[in-house]
Structures are given as structure tokens and as C-alpha cells.
Amino acid sequence: MTFRVLDPTTEKAPPAGRLAPRLDTLEGKTIGFISNGKEGTKGFFRHLDQMLREEHGVARVVSRTKSNYSAPADKHIVDEIRSWDAVVSGLGD
Amino acid sequence: MQLASKSYDIDSISAVQELYHSSGWTDGLPIVPPTADAVQACLEWAMMPPDQLIGIEPVRGLAITAEKLAINAVMAGCLPMHFPVVVTAWTAMMQDEFLMHGATASTGGCAVLVVLNGPIRLELGASGTFNALGNSDRATAVIGRAIRLCLINLMDVRPGVIDRSTLGHPGKFSYCLAEDEEDSSWLPLAEQRGVPKGASSVTVMAAGAPRQLMNEWTTRPEEILETFAAEMRANLRHYSIHPGNYALIVPKQLREHLQAAGWTKTDIAAFIHERARIHRREWADVGKGAVVRDRGDSVYPAMESPDQLLVIAAGGPAGGFGAVIPPWLGNKSHAVTLPIGACIDCEPPKK
Numbered sequence: 001m002t003f004r005v006l007d008p009t010t011e012k013a014p015p016a017g018r019l020a021p022r023l024d025t026l027e028g029k030t031i032g033f034i035s036n037g038k039e040g041t042k043g044f045f046r047h048l049d050q051m052l053r054e055e056h057g058v059a060r061v062v063s064r065t066k067s068n069y070s071a072p073a074d075k076h077i078v079d080e081i082r083s084w085d086a087v088v089s090g091l092g093d
Numbered sequence: 094m095q096l097a098s099k100s101y102d103i104d105s106i107s108a109v110q111e112l113y114h115s116s117g118w119t120d121g122l123p124i125v126p127p128t129a130d131a132v133q134a135c136l137e138w139a140m141m142p143p144d145q146l147i148g149i150e151p152v153r154g155l156a157i158t159a160e161k162l163a164i165n166a167v168m169a170g171c172l173p174m175h176f177p178v179v180v181t182a183w184t185a186m187m188q189d190e191f192l193m194h195g196a197t198a199s200t201g202g203c204a205v206l207v208v209l210n211g212p213i214r215l216e217l218g219a220s221g222t223f224n225a226l227g228n229s230d231r232a233t234a235v236i237g238r239a240i241r242l243c244l245i246n247l248m249d250v251r252p253g254v255i256d257r258s259t260l261g262h263p264g265k266f267s268y269c270l271a272e273d274e275e276d277s278s279w280l281p282l283a284e285q286r287g288v289p290k291g292a293s294s295v296t297v298m299a300a301g302a303p304r305q306l307m308n309e310w311t312t313r314p315e316e317i318l319e320t321f322a323a324e325m326r327a328n329l330r331h332y333s334i335h336p337g338n339y340a341l342i343v344p345k346q347l348r349e350h351l352q353a354a355g356w357t358k359t360d361i362a363a364f365i366h367e368r369a370r371i372h373r374r375e376w377a378d379v380g381k382g383a384v385v386r387d388r389g390d391s392v393y394p395a396m397e398s399p400d401q402l403l404v405i406a407a408g409g410p411a412g413g414f415g416a417v418i419p420p421w422l423g424n425k426s427h428a429v430t431l432p433i434g435a436c437i438d439c440e441p442p443k444k
Contacts (some may be wrong), residue, residue, distance in 0.1 A: 070195030
């Protein structure tokens with residue numbers, strides 16, 4: 001007996017995001033941090049902030065924290081991203 | 094009725110099982126082969142065209158159609174009459190306040206608790222008595238399983254992929270119960286939450302595992318409920334301080350004492366709201382002193398307000414065993430109640 005059975009998945013990849021152009025250098029750039037606000041993020045981002053400024057010549061670090069660490073970043077944070085050269089996110093559990 | 098899904102011709106039932114397991118399309122248990130006939134029967138029962146859009150998952154933009162829900166429902170063992178419950182539960186899960194992506198991806202490892210109210214429980218044979226939180230009946234078993242298979246196959250909520258649960262819990266196989274409305278003088282949960290009397294409905298909650306308790310040593314409502322409140326305080330100490338929807342499962346033996354004393358669900362919620370709270374300093378007693386800091390005197394209630402408590406009448410006729418079902422992570426996800434068959438997008442937008 002042959003069974004004709006159906007694919008249970010969406011069969012379509014989710015709409016793909018596009019990576020921003022890579023930076024040639026961090027020298028003089030503005031880097032944004034989007035923290036999920038969890039306890040472990042504090043030391044991590046403090047250390048990363050120091051490394052970027054002291055070792056890579058980053059001009060400015062902007063730190064923002066999501067209001068809900070399990071949800072996408074708040075709109076006002078997303079809107080601010082365009083004024084940064086690069087962003088560090090998705091870290092800190 | 095034309096279905097859009099890709100189909101596979103497979104020689105035997107065992108080969109069907111191997112295809113679905115090896116493709117990562119199951120929860121590890123055997124599935125019912127989703128044939129076009131079975132899927133079409135579900136859609137016809139719910140009077141839905143295959144391409145009816147149930148919603149678009151907001152974080153990754155995945156479109157969820159009736160056809161795909163029906164395929165997964167058949168795999169879970171659903172009959173056509175179960176399918177409208179699956180559709181309603183998924184519609185509820187896709188409301189913004191449920192925060193489906195966060196709740197299903199989190200290391201916290203919650204499951205989706207589905208509570209049935211109204212006449213549909215009786216039509217489906219969904220039982221809220223013996224073994225209410227376990228393998229009580231066919232309807233709740235397959236409906237709960239369908240919710241999980243849909244998450245696995247429609248949102249990639251697979252272990253280690255989107256599902257990042259550290260532990261998870263057994264409710265992730267199936268976590269559905271019917272309220273025992275026949276043997277209770279209380280308002281059903283859905284009516285308590287604003288659904289008109291007599292309407293069949295579904296409530297979904299991002300829920301941890303049940304924490305069972307027992308108190309057969311009193312008839313006083315305050316003492317019975319103190320045991321529930323103590324279990325909630327334990328959860329606030331041991332798991333999470335965040336306030337939100339908690340569910341209480343109250344079996345007949347304990348209900349009878351509460352009801353004989355005239356306590357309604359509203360009275361219970363008011364009492365629990367006062368008693369289920371801790372001081373932050375109590376964390377130091379359970380090994381979490383590092384985060385007490387200078388806020389030891391701060392008080393943390395389990396709920397922000399009494400109406401966040403979901404009181405559910407369920408359980409076998411004997412035994413003073415109740416349960417507290419804690420939220421995944423407090424208010425980050427809110428329980429959602431929807432009537433079955435109601436269209437939530439049909440009204441003009443509210444101003």
C-alpha cells in the first residue's frame with residue numbers, strides 16, 4: 001500500500017534579513033550595543049566597550065537595553081541604529 | 094479542494110514514520126500519516142480554504158495557513174472535530190501579548206498550556222476529571238500534541254534550533270486540559286475572562302510544569318489556599334520573581350470546601366494575591382543572595398493584580414491534590430482567551 005503524505009513544514013524560508021556592509025576599520029566609528037538587559041550582559045558589555053575604545057580606536061559606544069529581553073528591540077532603539085556604524089546584539093544569556 | 098503542500102509517495106507505514114522522523118518533523122513519537130483526504134476533512138469541518146491565513150508570526154515573518162495547521166493536526170492524531178480548537182489556540186498564540194517567539198525559544202523551557210471551556214469539551218469528550226493534567230482523554234492529548242507539532246514544523250521550534258530550552262518539561266509533548274464545569278458552581282475560566290456564557294473557548298498560557306501540592310487536613314478555605322500560596326511563594330523564590338499569570342488547578346475535594354464556604358474564583362484570587370508574595374531578602378535563603386543587594390525589603394507579589402490568576406476546576410473526584418502552574422517568565426507573556434469560531438480581525442480597527 002502506498003501512502004501519499006504531505007509536507008508539514010512551511011516549505012518557505014523565512015524572509016531573509018540582509019547583512020549591513022562590513023566595516024574596513026573600527027577607527028573613529030560609532031558602535032551601538034543592544035543589550036537584552038540580563039545580569040551577565042553588564043560585565044560583558046563594559047569590557048567590550050573598553051576594548052573597542054582602547055584597542056580599536058572606536059570613537060563612541062552607545063549602549064541601549066531592550067525593555068523585554070525575550071522580545072525584539074523596542075522601536076526607538078531600532079530607529080536609532082541608522083546613526084551608528086555597527087551594532088553588537090544577540091548576546092548575554 | 095486543492096492543497097499546495099509538497100507530497101511524497103511512500104511504500105509502507107514504517108517508511109512514512111522514518112521519513113517524518115529523519116526529516117525532524119515529529120516530537121519523537123509515531124505520527125498519523127497526513128494524507129490529502131485527512132487534511133481536507135479537517136479543513137472542511139472548520140469551513141476553511143487551505144490557503145486561509147491564520148496569521149503571520151511577527152518576529153520572523155512566517156505565514157501560517159490553515160492547510161499547514163491541518164497537516165500537523167492530523168499527524169498529532171486529531172480528528173476533524175478537534176481542528177477548530179487547534180486553529181483557535183494558534184490564533185490566540187499569535188496575539189502580540191502572548192509573545193510566541195520569546196515563549197517558545199526561551200531557555201526557560203515553558204510549554205503552551207491550553208484550557209478548554211464551553212460545550213465543545215462535551216462534544217469532543219475532553220475530560221476535566223481523572224488525571225486532568227495527564228493522559229485523561231483522546232481530545233486533550235491530540236490537541237495539545239498538535240500545538241507542539243505545529244511549533245516544530247511551522248516555526249522551527251526544534252530543540253537546539255529555535256527552541257533553546259535548557260530543560261523543557263513533559264508538557265511540551267501535550268499540555269491541554271478541559272475545565273470540569275459540570276461539577277463546579279464556579280464561573281468557567283473563559284467566562285471569568287470575559288467570554289460570553291455558553292461559548293466554547295480556548296485559553297493559552299506560556300506555562301511551566303505543574304507544581305503539585307496536597308492538603309487533605311482541613312476544610313477551611315484560608316488554610317487550603319495557603320497551601321497554594323505557599324507553592325507560589327516557593328516558585329517566586331526558586332524560579333522567577335516576575336509577576337504574571339499563574340494557574341491554579343483545584344480538584345473536586347478541595348473545591349467542595351471552598352464552595353461550601355461561599356468562596357468564588359474572585360474571592361480566591363483576592364486571597365491569593367495577598368498571600369502569594371515574598372520579600373527579596375528571601376532569595377538569600379535559597380542560594381540567591383548575590384542578587385538581593387540593597388533591596389531586601391522590597392516585596393514581590395506573584396501577580397500584579399488578582400485578575401492575573403487563572404483558577405481552573407479540574408481533577409478526579411477524590412484526593413486533596415491541587416497544582417500551581419507558574420508562568421514562563423511573568424508578564425513577558427500574557428494568557429489569551431478566545432472563543433472558538435469568532436473572527437478577531439473582522440471588526441474595524443479600534444480608535
